[in-house]
Amino acid sequence: MTRRQYTSSRFSVRLTVLLIVHFFAATLGMAQDGERNRYDGAFIGGIGGLGGNSQKTPLSSTGGTWAAGTHTSVYSIGYRQELSRRLSGSVTYVNHGHYDRHGYSTEHHSRDDVQAEVFVGKRPKSGPLEFKIGGGPAYYSETDKTGDGENDFQNRHGFGLVISGVLDVDISKRLFIEGRVHHQLVFDRYDSTNALLALGLRLQSKDRMDQLKTANGEDTAGADARTSKHSIRINYGVGRLNSTHSETLRYSFQVAHELGVSKHFATAVSYLREGTAVELDRQGLAIQGEARQKLVGGMTLGLGLGPYINVDRSDFFQRIGQLSVDALFTAFLDVRVTKHLELSFSISRPRSLTTLKNKPMTDVFQTGLKFRL
Numbered sequence: 001m002t003r004r005q006y007t008s009s010r011f012s013v014r015l016t017v018l019l020i021v022h023f024f025a026a027t028l029g030m031a032q033d034g035e036r037n038r039y040d041g042a043f044i045g046g047i048g049g050l051g052g053n054s055q056k057t058p059l060s061s062t063g064g065t066w067a068a069g070t071h072t073s074v075y076s077i078g079y080r081q082e083l084s085r086r087l088s089g090s091v092t093y094v095n096h097g098h099y100d101r102h103g104y105s106t107e108h109h110s111r112d113d114v115q116a117e118v119f120v121g122k123r124p125k126s127g128p129l130e131f132k133i134g135g136g137p138a139y140y141s142e143t144d145k146t147g148d149g150e151n152d153f154q155n156r157h158g159f160g161l162v163i164s165g166v167l168d169v170d171i172s173k174r175l176f177i178e179g180r181v182h183h184q185l186v187f188d189r190y191d192s193t194n195a196l197l198a199l200g201l202r203l204q205s206k207d208r209m210d211q212l213k214t215a216n217g218e219d220t221a222g223a224d225a226r227t228s229k230h231s232i233r234i235n236y237g238v239g240r241l242n243s244t245h246s247e248t249l250r251y252s253f254q255v256a257h258e259l260g261v262s263k264h265f266a267t268a269v270s271y272l273r274e275g276t277a278v279e280l281d282r283q284g285l286a287i288q289g290e291a292r293q294k295l296v297g298g299m300t301l302g303l304g305l306g307p308y309i310n311v312d313r314s315d316f317f318q319r320i321g322q323l324s325v326d327a328l329f330t331a332f333l334d335v336r337v338t339k340h341l342e343l344s345f346s347i348s349r350p351r352s353l354t355t356l357k358n359k360p361m362t363d364v365f366q367t368g369l370k371f372r373l
Contacts, residue, residue: 039202040082041295044090044178046198049073049097057102065096067192068108072097074194079301080119081205081293088119088132091303093331094182096192100145100244109153109244111192113140113184114329115162132166138184141351141361143242151279151316153244155361157351160186174202204296229260230373233268233344237366239275249275252364254348258290266290268304272328274350274362280317282350282360284310286328298336305329308350317360324359327351334370342370 049064049072058064058073065074078092095112119134141157166180178198185191233256239249256270268290273283288306295301308328312319332346348364 039174039204041203041205041293042080042176042200043077043203044080044092044198044200045075045077046178046180046196047073047075048194048196052102054101055103057104063195063197065192065194067096067111068099068106068190070099070102070104070106072099072101074196076194076196076198078115080200083118086121088121088134090117090119090134091115091331092117094194096194107145108190109143109145110242111140111142113138113160113162115164115182115184117162117164119164119166128170130168130170132168133164134166135161135163138162140184140186141242141349142189143244143361145244151243155242155359156189157361158186158188160184160189168200176200176202203299205293228340228372231258231260231370232256232373233258233270233368233370235344235346235366235368237364237368239280239362239364241277241280242361242363243279247277247279249277249280249362249364251276252366254346254364254366254368258370264292266292266302268306272308272310272348272350272364274348274364278316279314280360280362281313282310282362284308288328288330298342300334300336300342302332302334303330304332310350312360314360319359325353327353340372342372344368344370 048062049058050062052058052073057071060071065072074095074097076092076094078090080088080090082088092115093112094115096110098110099106099108115136115138117134117136119132121130121132123130138160140160141155144154144156146152146154162182162184164180164182166178169177171177178200180196180198182194183191235254237252239252241247241249252275253273254270256268258266258268260266268288270286272286274280286306286308288304290302290304292300292302306328308326310324310326312322312324314320328348328350330346330348332344335343337343344367346366350362352359
């Protein structure tokens with residue numbers, strides 16, 4: 001490339017950035033704070049570290065994960081709920097990528113975590129920009145290599161702390177672009193830093209909709225009073241074994257009975273088969289407490305946690321017939337189709353309550369139907 005071509009290229013990049021900034025400035029000025037306050041939750045999905053693959057390190061300018069002495073890609077998905085004018089709470093899943101790609105030699109293979117944070121926010125002059133800073137606990141899972149063989153790996157999990165900074169830029173009343181940086185502190189392991197560019201969609205909870213309807217003189221209590229407290233969930237899908245090769249577990253299945261105990265809480269008893277593969281064939285019974293948040297459009301978000309009594313039939317882990325009591329974490333989204341039928345989407349994570357040495361660690365992805373009795 002000649003000097004003139006290089007200068008022209010730099011000028012084109014700067015001009016493009018300038019035009020994008022002016023476009024967003026013109027568009028974002030139309031967002032009204034009064035309309036924004038109608039929404040009290042948001043789905044947010046982000047990514048960082050583009051331009052990389054198994055042979056090439058991602059571009060640092062696109063964000064990503066910095067950890068274990070290397071740089072790799074990252075993605076996240078989460079939900080944020082407004083708690084007051086300044087405070088908000090969020091639950092976010094972050095996948096930190098694979099550290100031993102692009103020719104980098106390390107015993108650390110991968111890490112992901114679930115972060116629960118409380119944020120303090122500031123929106124200057126009720127404009128289109130909002131700054132947030134927050135932090136909270138993070139539960140992480142990771143896989144390390146223990147040798148050169150394809151089955152030489154060790155799973156670990158534990159808790160750390162995460163500190164985050166966020167900048168939201170409104171595109172419209174409901175859409176916004178978000179830049180976010182996380183720094184995770186793990187006291188007995190390595191720390192990690194993530195930088196992501198995300199897209200967010202604001203939602204309105206059923207509680208907020210009921211408040212608006214009540215203010216307009218509409219009755220909202222009757223429909224909830226007639227809703228059954230009992231339901232049956234039947235899901236089917238696949239699982240994934242956390243290892244250096246992420247083996248697929250086929251024929252994953254779950255059936256659960258749920259009992260609503262209040263507007264936002266329920267209990268669930270379920271049978272779970274995580275899936276089958278040469279490396280794993282595990283199934284068991286779980287008892288979970290659930291926290292739920294209803295959204296407009298017939299959607300319900302929920303989190304479940306409780307003990308998971310399972311039998312491991314994995315010859316690979318040398319645990320055939322052994323009975324274990326572990327923990328089962330579940331995140332789900334239900335979409336109402338009729339009064340008695342809902343579509344169900346869930347992610348479950350069985351995790352050991354003690355050690356992960358010679359013990360499998362999986363993620364289970366399922367979809368199905370939920371029937372209200």
